[in-house]
Structure formats: structure tokens, C-alpha cells
Amino acid sequence: MSCPFSAAGTADEGTPAAGSPEDVVRQEQARLDFSRDMSYGDYLHLDQVLDAQRPLSPGHDEMLFIVQHQTSELWMKLMLHELHAAIGSVAQDRLQPAFKMLARVSKIMEQLVHAWDVLATMTPPEYSAIRAYLASSSGFQSWQYRSIEFALGNKNAAMLEPHAHRPDRLPQVQAAYESPSLYDESLRLLARRGLAVPASHVQRDWTRRYEASDAVVAAWLQVYRDPEQHWDLYQLGEELTDLEDAFRLWRFRHVTTVERIIGFKRGTGGTSGVGYLRKMLDVVLFPEIWKLRTDL
Numbered sequence: 001m002s003c004p005f006s007a008a009g010t011a012d013e014g015t016p017a018a019g020s021p022e023d024v025v026r027q028e029q030a031r032l033d034f035s036r037d038m039s040y041g042d043y044l045h046l047d048q049v050l051d052a053q054r055p056l057s058p059g060h061d062e063m064l065f066i067v068q069h070q071t072s073e074l075w076m077k078l079m080l081h082e083l084h085a086a087i088g089s090v091a092q093d094r095l096q097p098a099f100k101m102l103a104r105v106s107k108i109m110e111q112l113v114h115a116w117d118v119l120a121t122m123t124p125p126e127y128s129a130i131r132a133y134l135a136s137s138s139g140f141q142s143w144q145y146r147s148i149e150f151a152l153g154n155k156n157a158a159m160l161e162p163h164a165h166r167p168d169r170l171p172q173v174q175a176a177y178e179s180p181s182l183y184d185e186s187l188r189l190l191a192r193r194g195l196a197v198p199a200s201h202v203q204r205d206w207t208r209r210y211e212a213s214d215a216v217v218a219a220w221l222q223v224y225r226d227p228e229q230h231w232d233l234y235q236l237g238e239e240l241t242d243l244e245d246a247f248r249l250w251r252f253r254h255v256t257t258v259e260r261i262i263g264f265k266r267g268t269g270g271t272s273g274v275g276y277l278r279k280m281l282d283v284v285l286f287p288e289i290w291k292l293r294t295d296l
Contacts, residue, residue, distance in 0.1 A: 059129035061122050068119045069139065072112055076144040079108050083151045083182065090185040093192070095232045102239040109246035116253040120260055127261045131268065138269025143169045146176075152247070152285050153181035153210050180206050183286050186236060187216060193233065195219040212287040220292045240286045251281055 019027075031037075041047065052070065055062040082101040089098035139145065141162045149159070155177060163170045180188070184206060191197040198215045220237060227234040255277035258267075267273040284290060 055130075057130040057133040059126065059133075061126040062130040062133070064119065064122060065127075065130060068115060072115060073142065073144055075108050075112055075115075076142070076148060079105050080144060080147055080151070082108070083148065087151065087180070087182050087185050090182070090189055090236070091180075093189065095189075095236060099235060099239055102243055106239075106242045106246045109243070109250055113246065113249045113253050116250075116257045120257045122261055124261055124263070131262075134268045136268055136270065138267055138271075140267065140269035140271055143173050147173050150176035151179075151181055152243075153183045154283055154285060155181075155207055155209050157207065178207055181210070183210065183240065186240065187219075189236070190219050190223070190233060193230070195222055195233075210287075212291070216288045217291050217295060220288050221295055224292055224296060237289055240289050244285050244289070247285065248281070251277070255281065 025032075034042075053063060053066050055066065082105050086098045086101035086105070089095070089101065143163050143166065146159050146163070149156075150173070157177070160170070160173060160177060163173050184201075187197050187201050191202045196215060197219050198213060201213055201216055223230040223233045223237060255274055258277060259274045262273065264274050267276070271277075
């Protein structure tokens with residue numbers, strides 16, 4: 001008995017052989033000449049993006065360090081794009097698009113959490129080989145990260161100072177600092193819906209650090225005790241919970257990765273390093289959203 005898969009053909013004699021990889025590509029009629037048209041690399045400006053990795057040290061692992069932080073900044077650019085649009089949508093009572101944007105922000109945070117897994121492959125000796133070449137540069141100085149913190153309500157005037165030397169970037173950080181945060185706009189929405197949010201939390205100096213309120217807890221409790229009547233506000237509360245949950249995980253992985261690589265050395269930006277990052281773990285962005293769970 002002859003083998004059904006012989007050199008003469010396939011199991012189905014009516015099916016022609018696939019041919020060479022070159023034949024397959026040509027049969028697909030794929031575009032191969034881009035001398036006159038926009039290509040993938042042209043659209044994404046890949047030459048500029050891939051030429052932006054310029055290690056300063058002879059250390060092999062500096063490329064990992066650079067790519068880790070550059071890709072994080074790209075994700076943060078998308079986060080800001082989505083956060084600004086979500087805040088605007090909440091302010092306009094357009095919650096459905098806001099939900100999609102906030103869900104996307106939470107997913108971006110998940111990407112940033114897993115990115116620490118890659119950086120954690122860098123060992124203390126490998127980091128020590130490049131540390132001196134970083135000088136005083138630090139993620140602490142990221143204007144995009146600071147804008148995200150401000151947009152989420154963690155306002156701190158001192159955090160404007162690292163950007164004062166950048167007149168092209170300072171206005172963007174300043175705008176995030178002076179504008180209502182995502183949570184501020186959420187509370188204003190609750191008030192517009194007739195819930196008893198105090199006036200002190202509807203119109204205030206948006207640059208001041210947010211202070212939790214028992215009255216705001218009561219307003220959110222009204223939503224959570226009757227989700228069917230307040231379904232979109234209930235969903236908004238859960239989107240905020242998802243977002244802060246993801247943000248907390250990012251902060252935790254940040255501090256553990258830093259401790260794993262440099263221990264308790266001071267950060268290149270002048271902070272206490274792990275000590276400073278541990279303090280940030282205690283920052284609560286949407287306090288009443290978490291407290292209501294105890295009170296339900």
C-alpha cells in the first residue's frame with residue numbers, strides 16, 4: 001500500500017501543492033514595491049523611533065533600560081490621550097464613551113505592570129554598570145507621568161518644579177494641575193444627577209489636594225445601594241475602582257523592581273528611592289469609592 005502523503009501529491013489529489021514561499025506571496029498579490037507609496041515604516045516614522053535608542057555606557061543592558069522607559073512613555077502618551085477625552089466626556093454627561101476610554105486606560109496600566117517583569121531581569125551588577133551614565137535623570141522627572149497623576153487627582157505644586165526648565169512642556173503639566181481631575185468631574189456629575197455632593201466638592205480650587213468627605217461617601221452609597229436606578233453612575237464607580245486597582249499594582253511592581261535592582265540606594269533623581277516609592281503606595285486617588293465598600 002502506498003503512503004497517502006507521497007511526493008506525487010497530497011491526500012487529496014485534486015489539491016495542488018502550496019508551492020514555494022515566494023509563490024505564496026505572489027499569489028496573494030501583496031504589494032511589494034513602495035518606492036512611490038507610503039509604507040508601514042513611513043506611516044509609523046519607524047526610522048526616527050528606532051534611532052532614538054542611544055546608549056551612553058558600554059553596558060549591554062542599557063538597551064533594555066532605554067527601551068523599557070521609552071515604551072512606557074509611549075503607553076503614557078496614549079493614557080493621557082484617553083484620560084483627557086474621558087474627563088471631557090464625563091463633564092458632558094457622555095458616560096458610554098467615557099467607559100470605553102477608562103477601560104482602555106486600565107488595560108494600558110496592565111501593560112505597564114507587566115513591563116516591570118522585563119526590567120526585573122536586570123541584575124544589580126548590570127544596573128551598576130550603567131547607573132553612572134544616567135547622571136541625575138530619573139522617571140521622577142517624566143512630565144507625562146506627572147500629568148497622569150494630576151489628571152487622577154494627586155495634586156502637588158512641588159511636582160511642577162522639575163518641569164520649570166521646559167517652557168514647551170510646563171504649560172501641559174500646569175494645565176493638568178489646574179484642571180478638575182477625573183474624580184472631580186465624576187463628583188460634579190453626581191451632583192448634576194441630584195445626589196447630595198457638598199458644594200465644597202463641586203466648585204473649589206482644583207489645584208488643592210483632594211480631601212475625602214463623609215457626604216461624598218453617602219452620595220456614592222446611594223448609587224451602590226440602588227444600582228438599577230443609577231446604573232451608569234454605578235458603572236462609573238466600578239470603572240474608577242478598576243483604574244485605581246491597576247494603578248496600585250503598577251506602583252507596587254515599581255517599588256519591588258527598584259528594590260530588587262538597587263536595594264535602598266538613593267534614586268538618580270535625588271529621592272530616597274524605595275523609601276519614597278513606598279510612601280506613594282499609601283496615596284488613595286478615589287477614597288470614597290473604597291470606603292463605601294465597608295459601609296455597604
